[in-house]
Amino acid sequence: MMVNPVPDLIRGDLRHHESMSLHCSWRTGGAARAYFIPADLNDLSLYLKQLETSESRLWLGLGSNLLVRDGGFNGHVLALFNALNRFEIDADRVYVEAGVACAKVARRATQAGLVGAEFLAGIPGAMGGALAMNAGAFGGETWDLVAELIVLDPAGEMHRLSQSEVQRSYRHVMLPKGYGIVGAELQLTVGDVAEAQQRIKTLLAQRAATQPTQTANAGSVFKNPPEDHAARLIEACDLKGHRIGGASVSSKHANFIINDNQATAADIEALILFVQQTVTAQQGIDLEPEVRIVGERAP
């Protein structure tokens, strides 16, 4: 299928058949039919306005929670990292666009004497992804910080949604179909900078000690079931190190699957399924994937 002709007034970078392995932390996956990096928010809105409503879209941050199947994504990837980049502080409020890295939000807020966003320092995603996933760590969740969410609807029109208008839960946010997050107003608290910086240092050190941070992975593959830990259940099934093709269950953290030998997306997906089925059979608990899997299987 052809990509629509792009009107001259669009200023962003439109690529065709872009390999998603370049944009996902698992370093594998098929190609996107169209891959658009907008010049700014207005440009993104214009791009969406010229798309047929039937065209599939995939909103992308840093691809740190995403598996794109080997047959690729037959639609338009809207790549916001470093493209929607505004970050403004006004007293204890922060306006942040979706393409700003989470770690940068933690660092800049702390430098400005604001606390509450420290946990974002360890999340290797962009704010749009963190808002879409309700990412969290060390007792903090992204939605604890949100005062207002700014979204574009499928026709490229902007809407502001108050915190109470958006349903969310653990690692889950309910957005209307086709809507994308372009920014948020965060409410932080004035606090002790030195303490906040220490918290960031501690949580980064804990991550380095417990997670295979130097490998190609997508963080925790499964959500933790109520009152339990997915990693504990996987380890109890003796699955650490279990391998399918180029993918294996990390021996450092059982809820991480790593691409350690040119894994295909199919290897990773097969391993996810195998872990899930084994835990159900041996522990009687159905693990729910936290990572998002999109696209077509290779023919």
Ligand SMILES: Cc1cc2nc3c(=O)[nH]c(=O)nc-3n(C[C@H](O)[C@H](O)[C@H](O)COP(=O)(O)OP(=O)(O)OC[C@H]3O[C@@H](n4cnc5c(N)ncnc54)[C@H](O)[C@@H]3O)c2cc1C
């Ligand atoms: C080493 C490692 C450690 C991790 N630790 C944690 C952790 O402690 N806690 C945690 O919660 N997660 C963790 N993760 C997972 C991941 O970093 C988070 O889920 C992060 O918020 C994803 O952000 P992203 O920008 O990479 O999203 P992507 O992977 O690009 O996208 C994830 C999903 O969000 C959607 N999305 C992205 N941007 C938008 C947008 N602007 N509008 C609408 N939808 C959008 C995508 O379509 C996709 O469905 C970890 C990952 C890694 C690799």
